[in-house]
Amino acid sequence: MDTGLLILRVVVGLLIAGHGVQKVSHRLGGHGLVGGTEEFRHDGFRGGTPTALAAGAGQIGSGLFLALGALTPPAAMVAMGVMTVAITVKLPHGLWVQDDGYEYPLVLVVVTGALALTGPGRWSVDHAVGLTAWPLWISVAAVVLGPAGGLLTRAVLHRPATPEGATAVARPAD
Numbered sequence: 001m002d003t004g005l006l007i008l009r010v011v012v013g014l015l016i017a018g019h020g021v022q023k024v025s026h027r028l029g030g031h032g033l034v035g036g037t038e039e040f041r042h043d044g045f046r047g048g049t050p051t052a053l054a055a056g057a058g059q060i061g062s063g064l065f066l067a068l069g070a071l072t073p074p075a076a077m078v079a080m081g082v083m084t085v086a087i088t089v090k091l092p093h094g095l096w097v098q099d100d101g102y103e104y105p106l107v108l109v110v111v112t113g114a115l116a117l118t119g120p121g122r123w124s125v126d127h128a129v130g131l132t133a134w135p136l137w138i139s140v141a142a143v144v145l146g147p148a149g150g151l152l153t154r155a156v157l158h159r160p161a162t163p164e165g166a167t168a169v170a171r172p173a174d
Helices: 002-024 032-042 048-068 072-093 103-118 136-157
Strands: none
Touching (some): 002 048, 103 136
């Protein structure tokens, strides 16, 4: 079981971290911070550069912590929050990824939630420093608060859609 958790944590954690790197740099096929900022604006989010930085930092940090098995429930909570926002963006496209759907972010939310509940296994930083059994309430709180935080982020930062044919009101730069 510990070997399976190690493989799962490392692969999923590094993929999440890599996705964050793409948001804020030109590495791993990213379009730099300007591209990440434009992606969020295109998806209807206010905040511009700070939003891209927060999302990128959240993904990089939570992904690396998950890969290491360090502070696993809180790291999973952050990853679930960011990926819940991604689900809300892709929701109108349906489930399947070939249609730009939310399949991939949903898998990441479920896997990171499962890691929050199971723990990182024996080969982890948590185990090395004696955090072998997180209290169940912390793990459950992480699984609830991660997606709830993502939904709250969406509610606070997303601009309402402008009805077709309506004239958009000029907004100050984010």
